[in-house]
Amino acid sequence: MSFITMTRKHKQRLTVVLLLVVGIGTAVALALSAFQENMLFFFNPSEVVAGEVPTDRTIRVGGLVTNGSVKRANDSLLVEFSVTDTKNSVPVKYEGILPDLFREGQGIIAIGRLEADGSFKAQEVLAKHDETYMPPEVADSLKAAQAENAQIKMPESHRAN
Amino acid sequence: MWAFANKLASPRNFYRLAGKLTPWLGGASLILLAVGLYGGLVLAPQDYQQGDSFRIIYIHVPSAWLSMFGYAFMAVSGAIGLIWRIKLAEAIAASVAPIGASFAFLALVTGSLWGKPMWGTWWVWDARLTSTLILFFLYLGVIALNAAIEDKRNAARASAVLAIVGVVNIPIIVYSVEWWNTLHQKATISIMKMQAPSIHIDMLIPLLIMALAFQLFFFTVVLMRTRGELLDRERNSRWVQELVDGKTPATTAKANEFSVSPPTS
Numbered sequence: 001m002s003f004i005t006m007t008r009k010h011k012q013r014l015t016v017v018l019l020l021v022v023g024i025g026t027a028v029a030l031a032l033s034a035f036q037e038n039m040l041f042f043f044n045p046s047e048v049v050a051g052e053v054p055t056d057r058t059i060r061v062g063g064l065v066t067n068g069s070v071k072r073a074n075d076s077l078l079v080e081f082s083v084t085d086t087k088n089s090v091p092v093k094y095e096g097i098l099p100d101l102f103r104e105g106q107g108i109i110a111i112g113r114l115e116a117d118g119s120f121k122a123q124e125v126l127a128k129h130d131e132t133y134m135p136p137e138v139a140d141s142l143k144a145a146q147a148e149n150a151q152i153k154m155p156e157s158h159r160a161n
Numbered sequence: 162m163w164a165f166a167n168k169l170a171s172p173r174n175f176y177r178l179a180g181k182l183t184p185w186l187g188g189a190s191l192i193l194l195a196v197g198l199y200g201g202l203v204l205a206p207q208d209y210q211q212g213d214s215f216r217i218i219y220i221h222v223p224s225a226w227l228s229m230f231g232y233a234f235m236a237v238s239g240a241i242g243l244i245w246r247i248k249l250a251e252a253i254a255a256s257v258a259p260i261g262a263s264f265a266f267l268a269l270v271t272g273s274l275w276g277k278p279m280w281g282t283w284w285v286w287d288a289r290l291t292s293t294l295i296l297f298f299l300y301l302g303v304i305a306l307n308a309a310i311e312d313k314r315n316a317a318r319a320s321a322v323l324a325i326v327g328v329v330n331i332p333i334i335v336y337s338v339e340w341w342n343t344l345h346q347k348a349t350i351s352i353m354k355m356q357a358p359s360i361h362i363d364m365l366i367p368l369l370i371m372a373l374a375f376q377l378f379f380f381t382v383v384l385m386r387t388r389g390e391l392l393d394r395e396r397n398s399r400w401v402q403e404l405v406d407g408k409t410p411a412t413t414a415k416a417n418e419f420s421v422s423p424p425t426s
Binding site: 005010013014017020021024025028032036041042062097098099100101102109124125126127128129130131132133134135136137138139140 | 206207245
């Protein structure tokens with residue numbers, strides 16, 4: 001009648017439950033590591049430049065919008081910019097509405113196809129937000145401090161894995 | 162200590178204690194919710210990139226945390242019910258499922274509402290979003306299994322097994338943003354990494370208050386629902402009959418039918 005007793009029956013059931021957790025855990029871990037490649041949401045510009053990405057289907061390319069690369073057409077929604085992982089960059093063409101967070105230096109993911117000339121024609125552009133939240137004043141003072149150090153550091157979340 | 166746990170595990174005692182605790186927990190949760198919402202929606206500064214849109218974090222993140230906590234809570238009480246055949250643990254596991262499902266749903270919906278303006282899409286099939294959707298479906302599976310089997314005790318065992326199998330999804334949700342390239346950002350606050358949260362302190366404090374408020378709300382609703390479950394499961398026992406008849410529970414009612422279910426098999 002007591003709450004936590006350990007009769008043989010209870011020990012058996014406890015063992016079965018623990019084995020179940022360990023077994024399922026192992027099976028899922030093996031399955032996920034086998035599908036590691038397919039679980040990647042996007043490719044890096046370096047992989048694109050090295051030709052490691054498929055050209056015959058829609059892919060995703062993720063990186064930072066290169067500073068000073070954004071060119072907007074005056075009479076349409078056409079935008080041209082390049083994405084970089086600070087080593088290599090890929091030119092991107094996109095026609096449509098960009099998300100709020102899109103700006104130079106921002107992490108983005110472009111969905112589309114690689115053209116024959118090595119440029120990327122995007123059907124959709126998603127902004128990738130990083131995990132930092134701060135008031136504008138703090139961001140300004142951080143930026144000023146960073147400019148003094150003259151070091152452009154890439155946020156960890158956008159680095160190639 | 163064990164003696165107290167034994168006493169509490171009796172449905173009748175738990176029913177009475179939970180009834181006394183509920184208004185206090187619920188009241189504390191409401192106060193914290195009001196403080197947290199005021200802090201988050203009014204006092205906290207705007208975000209440098211997202212402006213006011215970031216404020217959905219005060220609902221989204223506590224919901225997501227609670228959806229995972231609720232699942233672990235449900236699986237552990239399910240396992241206790243499975244191993245020791247304690248009626249109370251079975252009733253708790255059955256009560257948590259719809260609550261956890263609601264939190265998972267809230268996390269998915271608020272995330273989606275935030276995703277449209279910020280990311281530019283309502284939904285993507287990245288690892289974090291997909292694994293959270295699976296969590297929601299696991300909850301629905303547990304609810305369906307509980308409803309599909311007429312005998313409540315059999316239903317509890319079957320759904321406990323499903324809940325335990327689904328536990329593997331929890332570390333996947335937590336680490337999905339580390340293991341794979343995802344659109345979803347990494348964790349802002351992480352106990353595991355032992356580093357300062359990458360959110361400004363003025364924004365962090367309301368978030369923690371909201372998380373505590375959600376946690377208390379969770380337990381309030383769990384207690385309320387478990388009381389209902391116990392009444393339903395014990396409807397043929399004397400203490401419930403007495404409750405219904407409006408009689409004060411007799412002191413002689415210390416018979417065996419109120420105690421923990423005997424190990425049957």
